[in-house]
Amino acid sequence: xxxxxGDALRPxxxxxxxxxxxxxxxxxxxxxxxxxQENGCQVMVEGPGHVPYDxxxxxxxxxxxICNGAPFYVLGPLVTDIAPGYDHITSxxxxxxxxxxxxxxxxxxxxxxxxGLPDVEDVRQGVIASKIAAHAADIARGLPGAIDRDNRLxxxxxxxxxxxxxxxxxxxxxxxxxHDEACKQSEMPExxxxxxxxxxxxxDWCSVRINKELxxxxxxxx
Numbered sequence: 001x002x003x004x005x006g007d008a009l010r011p012x013x014x015x016x017x018x019x020x021x022x023x024x025x026x027x028x029x030x031x032x033x034x035x036x037q038e039n040g041c042q043v044m045v046e047g048p049g050h051v052p053y054d055x056x057x058x059x060x061x062x063x064x065x066i067c068n069g070a071p072f073y074v075l076g077p078l079v080t081d082i083a084p085g086y087d088h089i090t091s092x093x094x095x096x097x098x099x100x101x102x103x104x105x106x107x108x109x110x111x112x113x114x115x116g117l118p119d120v121e122d123v124r125q126g127v128i129a130s131k132i133a134a135h136a137a138d139i140a141r142g143l144p145g146a147i148d149r150d151n152r153l154x155x156x157x158x159x160x161x162x163x164x165x166x167x168x169x170x171x172x173x174x175x176x177x178x179h180d181e182a183c184k185q186s187e188m189p190e191x192x193x194x195x196x197x198x199x200x201x202x203x204d205w206c207s208v209r210i211n212k213e214l215x216x217x218x219x220x221x222x
Contacts, residue, residue: 001041002044003036003042005032005046007026007045010048010050013050014052014078014080014081016050017052018048018055018058022048026062029067045070046074047073047074047075047077049074049075049078049109050076050077050081051077052079053079056077057097072103075109076094077091078090078091086111087114088110088111088126088130089129091109091133092132093133095130096133097137100137100141106134109129160206162179183199
Protein backbone atom coordinates (compact mmCIF):
# COMPACT_ATOMS: atom_id res chain seq x y z
CA UNK A 1 0.00 0.00 0.00
CA UNK A 2 1.16 3.53 -0.76
CA UNK A 3 -0.58 6.71 0.33
CA UNK A 4 -0.52 9.63 -2.11
CA UNK A 5 -0.81 12.84 -0.12
CA GLY A 6 -2.08 15.67 -2.32
CA ASP A 7 -1.96 19.38 -1.65
CA ALA A 8 -5.34 21.04 -2.07
CA LEU A 9 -3.82 24.47 -1.43
CA ARG A 10 -1.06 24.28 -4.02
CA PRO A 11 -0.59 27.61 -5.80
CA UNK A 12 -2.74 28.11 -8.88
CA UNK A 13 -0.47 30.88 -10.14
CA UNK A 14 3.16 31.80 -9.58
CA UNK A 15 2.17 34.84 -7.48
CA UNK A 16 0.90 32.45 -4.79
CA UNK A 17 3.94 30.17 -4.79
CA UNK A 18 5.63 29.44 -1.45
CA UNK A 19 3.09 31.51 0.48
CA UNK A 20 2.03 30.87 4.08
CA UNK A 21 -0.92 28.67 3.08
CA UNK A 22 1.23 26.39 0.93
CA UNK A 23 3.90 25.99 3.60
CA UNK A 24 1.30 25.37 6.32
CA UNK A 25 -0.22 22.60 4.23
CA UNK A 26 3.23 21.16 3.54
CA UNK A 27 3.78 20.91 7.30
CA UNK A 28 0.48 19.04 7.62
CA UNK A 29 1.61 16.70 4.86
CA UNK A 30 4.82 16.22 6.82
CA UNK A 31 2.84 15.16 9.88
CA UNK A 32 0.77 12.72 7.84
CA UNK A 33 3.94 11.37 6.24
CA UNK A 34 5.47 10.74 9.65
CA UNK A 35 2.34 8.92 10.87
CA UNK A 36 2.31 6.75 7.76
CA GLN A 37 6.00 5.90 8.00
CA GLU A 38 5.71 5.08 11.71
CA ASN A 39 3.00 2.58 10.84
CA GLY A 40 5.02 0.97 8.06
CA CYS A 41 3.04 2.52 5.20
CA GLN A 42 4.68 3.87 2.08
CA VAL A 43 3.81 7.43 1.17
CA MET A 44 4.51 9.95 -1.58
CA VAL A 45 3.77 13.65 -1.51
CA GLU A 46 2.27 15.85 -4.21
CA GLY A 47 3.87 19.22 -4.77
CA PRO A 48 2.99 22.58 -6.28
CA GLY A 49 2.18 23.20 -9.93
CA HIS A 50 3.06 26.90 -10.31
CA VAL A 51 6.46 28.03 -9.02
CA PRO A 52 8.83 30.74 -10.30
CA TYR A 53 12.13 29.26 -11.39
CA ASP A 54 14.08 30.88 -8.56
CA UNK A 55 11.84 29.26 -5.92
CA UNK A 56 11.98 25.69 -7.19
CA UNK A 57 15.11 24.65 -5.30
CA UNK A 58 13.70 25.97 -2.03
CA UNK A 59 10.43 24.10 -2.55
CA UNK A 60 12.19 20.81 -3.24
CA UNK A 61 14.49 21.15 -0.25
CA UNK A 62 11.67 22.15 2.13
CA UNK A 63 9.64 19.11 1.15
CA UNK A 64 12.57 16.75 1.65
CA UNK A 65 13.18 18.18 5.11
CA ILE A 66 9.57 18.47 6.30
CA CYS A 67 8.40 15.16 4.78
CA ASN A 68 11.41 13.11 5.87
CA GLY A 69 12.62 12.41 2.35
CA ALA A 70 9.35 10.92 1.10
CA PRO A 71 9.17 10.77 -2.71
CA PHE A 72 7.97 14.11 -4.10
CA TYR A 73 6.03 14.54 -7.33
CA VAL A 74 5.21 17.85 -8.92
CA LEU A 75 2.89 19.10 -11.64
CA GLY A 76 5.54 20.72 -13.79
CA PRO A 77 6.02 23.04 -12.05
CA LEU A 78 5.05 25.82 -14.45
CA VAL A 79 7.47 28.73 -14.23
CA THR A 80 5.26 31.37 -15.87
CA ASP A 81 1.52 31.91 -16.26
CA ILE A 82 1.46 33.65 -19.65
CA ALA A 83 1.84 30.68 -21.99
CA PRO A 84 -1.60 29.11 -22.54
CA GLY A 85 -1.23 26.64 -25.38
CA TYR A 86 2.43 26.09 -24.52
CA ASP A 87 2.23 25.02 -20.88
CA HIS A 88 3.95 21.72 -21.71
CA ILE A 89 7.05 23.86 -22.41
CA THR A 90 6.81 26.03 -19.28
CA SER A 91 6.21 22.81 -17.35
CA UNK A 92 9.30 21.13 -18.82
CA UNK A 93 11.48 24.11 -17.89
CA UNK A 94 10.35 23.88 -14.27
CA UNK A 95 10.37 20.09 -14.30
CA UNK A 96 14.05 19.92 -15.17
CA UNK A 97 14.92 22.14 -12.21
CA UNK A 98 12.56 20.27 -9.88
CA UNK A 99 14.04 16.90 -10.80
CA UNK A 100 17.56 18.25 -10.49
CA UNK A 101 16.86 19.50 -6.97
CA UNK A 102 15.22 16.30 -5.77
CA UNK A 103 11.74 15.66 -7.18
CA UNK A 104 11.17 11.95 -7.69
CA UNK A 105 8.40 12.14 -10.28
CA UNK A 106 7.17 14.67 -12.83
CA UNK A 107 3.47 14.86 -13.64
CA UNK A 108 3.12 15.81 -17.29
CA UNK A 109 1.29 18.95 -18.44
CA UNK A 110 -0.33 19.25 -21.85
CA UNK A 111 -0.41 22.27 -24.19
CA UNK A 112 -4.13 22.54 -23.44
CA UNK A 113 -3.66 23.00 -19.68
CA UNK A 114 -5.93 25.81 -18.42
CA UNK A 115 -7.75 25.87 -21.78
CA GLY A 116 -9.69 22.62 -22.04
CA LEU A 117 -9.56 18.86 -21.88
CA PRO A 118 -6.59 17.40 -23.81
CA ASP A 119 -6.92 15.19 -26.85
CA VAL A 120 -4.58 12.35 -27.80
CA GLU A 121 -2.04 14.64 -29.50
CA ASP A 122 -2.02 17.00 -26.51
CA VAL A 123 -1.25 14.08 -24.22
CA ARG A 124 1.53 12.86 -26.51
CA GLN A 125 3.18 16.28 -26.57
CA GLY A 126 2.83 16.67 -22.81
CA VAL A 127 4.37 13.28 -22.08
CA ILE A 128 7.27 13.88 -24.47
CA ALA A 129 8.00 17.29 -22.92
CA SER A 130 7.98 15.76 -19.44
CA LYS A 131 10.30 12.95 -20.53
CA ILE A 132 12.71 15.52 -21.97
CA ALA A 133 12.72 17.40 -18.66
CA ALA A 134 13.32 14.24 -16.64
CA HIS A 135 16.11 13.08 -18.93
CA ALA A 136 17.81 16.47 -18.88
CA ALA A 137 17.76 16.39 -15.07
CA ASP A 138 19.18 12.85 -15.01
CA ILE A 139 22.10 14.03 -17.13
CA ALA A 140 22.65 17.09 -14.95
CA ARG A 141 22.67 14.91 -11.84
CA GLY A 142 25.24 12.60 -13.41
CA LEU A 143 23.13 9.47 -13.03
CA PRO A 144 24.97 6.39 -14.41
CA GLY A 145 24.09 5.73 -18.04
CA ALA A 146 21.86 8.80 -18.40
CA ILE A 147 24.01 10.41 -21.10
CA ASP A 148 24.71 7.20 -23.04
CA ARG A 149 21.81 7.64 -25.41
CA ASP A 150 22.84 11.24 -26.12
CA ASN A 151 26.34 10.09 -26.93
CA ARG A 152 25.07 7.43 -29.32
CA LEU A 153 22.83 9.94 -31.09
CA UNK A 154 25.62 12.53 -31.29
CA UNK A 155 27.98 9.97 -32.81
CA UNK A 156 25.32 8.95 -35.33
CA UNK A 157 24.71 12.61 -36.20
CA UNK A 158 28.42 13.22 -36.74
CA UNK A 159 28.57 10.19 -39.01
CA UNK A 160 25.41 11.24 -40.88
CA UNK A 161 23.94 7.92 -39.82
CA UNK A 162 20.32 8.96 -40.10
CA UNK A 163 18.86 5.54 -39.28
CA UNK A 164 20.62 5.45 -35.91
CA UNK A 165 20.10 9.18 -35.40
CA UNK A 166 16.33 8.80 -35.70
CA UNK A 167 16.16 5.55 -33.74
CA UNK A 168 17.92 7.04 -30.72
CA UNK A 169 15.66 10.10 -30.60
CA UNK A 170 13.06 10.42 -27.86
CA UNK A 171 10.26 10.58 -30.43
CA UNK A 172 11.49 8.60 -33.46
CA UNK A 173 8.20 8.88 -35.31
CA UNK A 174 8.17 12.68 -35.13
CA UNK A 175 11.88 12.91 -35.95
CA UNK A 176 11.47 10.66 -39.01
CA UNK A 177 8.50 12.69 -40.20
CA UNK A 178 10.51 15.93 -40.10
CA HIS A 179 13.53 14.31 -41.75
CA ASP A 180 11.39 12.87 -44.55
CA GLU A 181 9.78 16.28 -45.10
CA ALA A 182 13.22 17.90 -45.34
CA CYS A 183 14.30 15.35 -47.91
CA LYS A 184 11.24 16.06 -50.04
CA GLN A 185 11.82 19.82 -49.86
CA SER A 186 15.47 19.58 -50.87
CA GLU A 187 16.65 20.26 -54.38
CA MET A 188 18.33 16.89 -54.64
CA PRO A 189 16.33 14.22 -56.51
CA GLU A 190 14.94 11.54 -54.20
CA UNK A 191 17.02 8.91 -55.98
CA UNK A 192 20.18 10.70 -54.83
CA UNK A 193 19.31 10.83 -51.11
CA UNK A 194 22.29 8.75 -50.13
CA UNK A 195 23.15 8.17 -46.44
CA UNK A 196 25.53 11.15 -46.48
CA UNK A 197 22.85 13.62 -47.51
CA UNK A 198 22.42 16.26 -44.80
CA UNK A 199 18.90 17.65 -44.41
CA UNK A 200 20.18 20.33 -42.04
CA UNK A 201 22.71 22.06 -44.32
CA UNK A 202 22.22 20.45 -47.72
CA UNK A 203 24.71 18.42 -49.68
CA ASP A 204 27.18 21.21 -50.50
CA TRP A 205 27.35 23.08 -47.19
CA CYS A 206 27.30 20.30 -44.62
CA SER A 207 30.33 20.80 -42.36
CA VAL A 208 30.23 17.15 -41.26
CA ARG A 209 30.30 15.93 -44.85
CA ILE A 210 33.05 18.39 -45.85
CA ASN A 211 35.17 17.32 -42.86
CA LYS A 212 34.65 13.68 -43.77
CA GLU A 213 35.70 14.31 -47.37
CA LEU A 214 38.81 16.23 -46.24
CA UNK A 215 39.87 13.37 -43.98
CA UNK A 216 39.37 10.85 -46.76
CA UNK A 217 41.38 13.05 -49.12
CA UNK A 218 44.24 13.40 -46.63
CA UNK A 219 44.28 9.67 -46.02
CA UNK A 220 44.52 9.01 -49.75
CA UNK A 221 47.44 11.43 -50.08
CA UNK A 222 49.31 9.68 -47.27
